[in-house]
Amino acid sequence: MRIITLNEFIIERQADFPYAKGELTRLLSHIGIAAKVVNRAVNKAGLVDILGEIQEFNSTGEQQKKLDVFANEKFINALMASGECCGIASEENDSIVSFDSDLVNDGKYVVAMDPLDGSSNIDVNVSIGTVFAIYRRVSPKGHKALMEDFLQEGTKQVAAGYIIYGSSTMMVYTTGRGVNGFTLDPSIGEFCLSHPNIEMPQSGIIYSINEGNYLKFPLGVKKYIKYCQEIDKQTNRPYTFRYIGSLVADFHRNLLKGGIYIYPETASNPKGKLRLLYECNPIAFLAEQAGGIATDGRANRILDIKPESLHQKAPFFVGSRRMVMQAEEFMSLTSDKREAEAPRNT
Ligand code: P6P
Numbered sequence: 001m002r003i004i005t006l007n008e009f010i011i012e013r014q015a016d017f018p019y020a021k022g023e024l025t026r027l028l029s030h031i032g033i034a035a036k037v038v039n040r041a042v043n044k045a046g047l048v049d050i051l052g053e054i055q056e057f058n059s060t061g062e063q064q065k066k067l068d069v070f071a072n073e074k075f076i077n078a079l080m081a082s083g084e085c086c087g088i089a090s091e092e093n094d095s096i097v098s099f100d101s102d103l104v105n106d107g108k109y110v111v112a113m114d115p116l117d118g119s120s121n122i123d124v125n126v127s128i129g130t131v132f133a134i135y136r137r138v139s140p141k142g143h144k145a146l147m148e149d150f151l152q153e154g155t156k157q158v159a160a161g162y163i164i165y166g167s168s169t170m171m172v173y174t175t176g177r178g179v180n181g182f183t184l185d186p187s188i189g190e191f192c193l194s195h196p197n198i199e200m201p202q203s204g205i206i207y208s209i210n211e212g213n214y215l216k217f218p219l220g221v222k223k224y225i226k227y228c229q230e231i232d233k234q235t236n237r238p239y240t241f242r243y244i245g246s247l248v249a250d251f252h253r254n255l256l257k258g259g260i261y262i263y264p265e266t267a268s269n270p271k272g273k274l275r276l277l278y279e280c281n282p283i284a285f286l287a288e289q290a291g292g293i294a295t296d297g298r299a300n301r302i303l304d305i306k307p308e309s310l311h312q313k314a315p316f317f318v319g320s321r322r323m324v325m326q327a328e329e330f331m332s333l334t335s336d337k338r339e340a341e342a343p344r345n346t
Helices: 006-014 023-043 066-081 119-124 211-214 219-231 247-257 275-287 321-333
Strands: 053-055 063-065 085-090 107-115 128-136 157-165 167-173 179-184 190-195 206-208 260-263 294-296 314-318
Touching: 006 023, 006 190, 023 066, 023 107, 023 128, 023 157, 023 167, 023 179, 053 066, 063 247, 066 085, 066 107, 066 119, 066 128, 085 275, 107 119, 107 275, 119 128, 119 275, 128 247, 128 275, 157 247, 157 275, 167 190, 167 247, 167 275, 167 314, 206 219, 206 247, 211 219, 219 321, 247 260, 247 275, 260 321, 275 294, 275 314, 294 321, 314 321
Parallel strands: 085 107, 206 260
Antiparallel strands: 053 063, 107 128, 128 157, 157 167, 167 179, 179 190, 260 314, 294 314
């Protein structure tokens, strides 16, 4: 089979966009470059002084890791160098970063990203990922990017994707015409097309949720978990529980094998934990493009949610269509009230 590199593929697909003059092509190519730089650091993190925490905290109060900050810098530099992106929103930055230079103020795009998601897994060598969403700017060209450029519904995404730094490093993205996966071949330093036209199975037997929060879940989620644990009539066995603690890794497995990932609201976190702009929206876009669905558990399509703030959270039910619909069924059948948080055993 002829090797098709990421750049060749992006350029070939540019023809899908008759009005595109190569700007999105350049932007996606630069994301690929930053991914290779971060991949190199992730792969040898144990050998250089880039593990561990720093005495800094990100927008949601999580302690930053050296690799978080490193990845953030590399992606920001690459996006700025592309000349096509006029600003970014990142989990690692409290507010937007408007590049505000003559070179990029004409950039047509802005990018929202989580440069290194699942960073609690970094120091224990478990898969982590980068998630990105690309929007067309809505503020006037020639000026710096504004907050309104980022507070757009997920349906306005021009492209979205992730890089998973796992047993191999892959970049998976969509521009609204299907989902394609590229595996990094370290011997030539290129992402090569390995998973063309990914389609998520309409159902599956893998459910992914942090059951440690069980007592705090809404009743509908508790009932769905019990449903997953019952013997399935067709397979004569219960579902399989898998939870890596890294959204990109859990979603990637479900994308290929079928499955559902749930991060619901709880009494203490009424909007859940995942951030709408740079975790839920890009993953939801990919899920829909691959034939899956993504909701907030209460029949609201994630991509339709109008963001009100940069780091706002959303309850997240994403995966195989029939599995998400089944979970929604339990959520709709049970009372809307969350069960009061059960007192911890003293
Ligand atoms: P918890 C990582 O921090 C993340 O944003 C996702 O990648 C992951 O699925 C989730 O949070 C893990 O959260 O509360 O289960 O540790």
